[in-house]
Amino acid sequence: MGFCVCSNRCTSGSLPSANPTLQDAYILPGIVLLRYGLKQSVHYNTGIMSHASRAADFLKDDARTDWHNKSLWHVRSKRDALIQHIPEWEAIRQLGSDIKDNVLSNLDVYLEQFEARAKANGVIVHWAADAAEHNEIVHSILEKHKVDRIVKSKSMLTEECHLNPYLEERGIEVIDTDLGERIIQMKNEPPSHIVMPAIHLKKEEIGQLFHEQLNTEKGASDPQYLTEAARQHLREKFLAAKAAITGVNFGIAETGGVVVCTNEGNADMGVHLAPVQIHCMGIEKLIPRAEHLAVFTRLLGRSATGQPITVYTSHHHRPKPGGEMHVVIVDNGRTKQLGREDFRNSLKCIRCGACMNTCPIYRRSGGHSYDHTIPGPIGSILSPGKDLKKHKDLPFASTLCGSCSDVCPVKIDIHEQLYKWRQIVNSEGHMETSKKLPLAGAGNVLSRGGLYNFMGKAARTALKLAPRAMVYNRFNAWGKSRELPEVPEESFKEWYAKNRKENQN
Numbered sequence: 001m002g003f004c005v006c007s008n009r010c011t012s013g014s015l016p017s018a019n020p021t022l023q024d025a026y027i028l029p030g031i032v033l034l035r036y037g038l039k040q041s042v043h044y045n046t047g048i049m050s051h052a053s054r055a056a057d058f059l060k061d062d063a064r065t066d067w068h069n070k071s072l073w074h075v076r077s078k079r080d081a082l083i084q085h086i087p088e089w090e091a092i093r094q095l096g097s098d099i100k101d102n103v104l105s106n107l108d109v110y111l112e113q114f115e116a117r118a119k120a121n122g123v124i125v126h127w128a129a130d131a132a133e134h135n136e137i138v139h140s141i142l143e144k145h146k147v148d149r150i151v152k153s154k155s156m157l158t159e160e161c162h163l164n165p166y167l168e169e170r171g172i173e174v175i176d177t178d179l180g181e182r183i184i185q186m187k188n189e190p191p192s193h194i195v196m197p198a199i200h201l202k203k204e205e206i207g208q209l210f211h212e213q214l215n216t217e218k219g220a221s222d223p224q225y226l227t228e229a230a231r232q233h234l235r236e237k238f239l240a241a242k243a244a245i246t247g248v249n250f251g252i253a254e255t256g257g258v259v260v261c262t263n264e265g266n267a268d269m270g271v272h273l274a275p276v277q278i279h280c281m282g283i284e285k286l287i288p289r290a291e292h293l294a295v296f297t298r299l300l301g302r303s304a305t306g307q308p309i310t311v312y313t314s315h316h317h318r319p320k321p322g323g324e325m326h327v328v329i330v331d332n333g334r335t336k337q338l339g340r341e342d343f344r345n346s347l348k349c350i351r352c353g354a355c356m357n358t359c360p361i362y363r364r365s366g367g368h369s370y371d372h373t374i375p376g377p378i379g380s381i382l383s384p385g386k387d388l389k390k391h392k393d394l395p396f397a398s399t400l401c402g403s404c405s406d407v408c409p410v411k412i413d414i415h416e417q418l419y420k421w422r423q424i425v426n427s428e429g430h431m432e433t434s435k436k437l438p439l440a441g442a443g444n445v446l447s448r449g450g451l452y453n454f455m456g457k458a459a460r461t462a463l464k465l466a467p468r469a470m471v472y473n474r475f476n477a478w479g480k481s482r483e484l485p486e487v488p489e490e491s492f493k494e495w496y497a498k499n500r501k502e503n504q505n
C-alpha cells in the first residue's frame with residue numbers, strides 16, 4: 001500500500017519517485033527558501049501554530065504517520081474498487097452536483113417549504129443564525145424538559161458549534177454514542193476525521209483508554225472485545241438519557257423529514273428511547289424531493305467508506321407518540337459562503353470524507369494539524385471563510401494535485417477553490433514574507449523566457465559545483481528523503497530544439 005504525491009488520478013498507490021524532475025532542479029533554490037520559511041513559521045506573529053508546525057508534530061511518530069497514511073489509502077482503494085461496479089457512477093455524480101446546484105440557487109424556497117411541511121407533521125422548527133443561537137436553542141429545549149443527560153450521535157454541526165462544552169458547563173451530561181466519537185470524547189480530543197473521528201488512534205491506545213475508563217482487561221486490544229465493552233457502557237447511557245440529539249445528513253423539503261445515516265444504529269437507538277429528539281441541521285443539507293435521496297445515499301456510502309450504502313438510513317418525519325421532535329436549522333456563516341461566487345459550491349458537500357482519504361497532505365499530517373472542525377481539503381476551503389487570518393495557511397496545505405476534486409461525489413472543484421483562497425490570502429496581505437519572496441522570485445523567472453533559460457543554466461552549473469551540503473542540510477526538509485537526479489548538460493528545451501531540427505533534416 002503506498003502513497004503518491006503527484007496525483008491520485010493514478011490509483012495504483014505507487015510509492016513516490018525518489019527521482020525529482022528537472023523542474024525540481026530549476027526551482028530548488030526556491031524550495032530551499034520555502035522550506036526554510038516554513039520552518040521559521042512554526043509560530044506566526046499571531047501566536048497561532050501553523051499547519052506546518054502541527055503537521056511536523058504528527059510526523060515525529062514515523063510509525064503512526066505510515067499507518068495513518070495506509071489506513072486512509074485503504075479506504076480510498078475500497079471506494080475505487082466499489083465504484084467500478086457502477087457504470088453510471090459519473091452520471092450519478094453529475095446528477096448529485098446538479099441537484100445541489102438547484103438547492104443552492106433556491107435555498108430560501110426549499111427552507112420555507114421544509115419548515116411548513118415539518119410543522120404540519122408536528123415538528124417544532126427553530127432557526128439559528130450562529131453557533132451561539134444554536135446552543136441556546138438546544139439548551140432551552142433541554143431546560144424546559146428538565147433534562148440533565150443526553151445522548152448524541154455524530155454531528156459535525158454540533159462540533160462546529162462547540163455544543164458539548166456549552167451544555168456541560170450548564171450541568172448537562174453529554175454522551176457521544178458513535179464509537180469513534182465516544183473514544184475521542186473520553187480522550188478529550190476533537191475528531192480528526194469527519195467520518196472516522198478516531199482514525200489517528202491505534203487499537204492498543206484505545207485498549208489502554210478503555211482499561212482506565214471502562215475497566216476492561218489491562219493490555220486488551222482486540223477490537224471485538226473493546227467494541228463489546230463500549231456497547232455495554234453505552235447501553236446504560238441510552239437507557240438513562242432523557243433527550244437525544246442527532247446531526248442530519250439530508251433534510252427533504254417536499255416532506256419536511258430528516259434523514260440520518262449511521263453505521264452503528266446509535267442515532268436510532270437514542271431517538272427511539274428518549275422522549276425528546278433534537279435534530280441539528282445546516283441550511284445546506286436540504287434536498288428538494290424524496291426521490292432525490294437515492295442519488296445521495298448511493299454516493300455517500302461508497303465515497304465515505306467503500307460500502308454500497310450506510311448500514312442505517314433512518315427517516316424521521318414526526319414525533320413519536322407522547323414525544324417531542326425538534327429541528328434546529330443553522331446558518332453559522334453558510335449564507336456568507338453562499339454569497340461568495342467562487343466558493344459557494346463548497347456548500348454542496350455531503351461530508352463523505354473522501355477528499356481527506358485521498359489527500360496526500362491530510363494522510364501525512366493528520367486531521368488535528370488543521371485546527372478546524374472540518375479538516376482536509378474541504379475544511380481548507382471552509383475555514384478561511386470563517387476566519388481568514390487564523391486559517392490563512394490551510395489553502396497551502398495541498399499539493400493542488402486535484403485528487404480531492406476527482407473523488408468528490410458532488411463534483412466540488414476543491415483544488416481550484418484552494419488556489420483561489422491562496423490568491424485572496426496574498427491580495428489581502430496575509431501571506432508571510434517567507435512564502436511571498438520565493439514565490440515572487442519564481443513568478444518573475446517563470447514569466448520571462450530569457451530569464452528562465454538563464455536561471456536554468458545557472459542552476460545546472462551551480463548544482464554541479466556546489467558542495468553537497470548546500471542542498472542536503474538541516475534546513476532543507478526536501479533533501480532528507482530525496483536525491484536529485486544527475487544534472488543534465490542541457491535543458492529539455494535545448495534538447496528538443498536540437499533534435500527537432502535533426503529530425504526535420
Ligand code: SF4
Nearest residue numbers: 349350352353355408
Ligand atoms: S468535499 Fe466532496 S469529497 Fe470532501 S467531504 Fe465533501 S462531499 Fe466528500
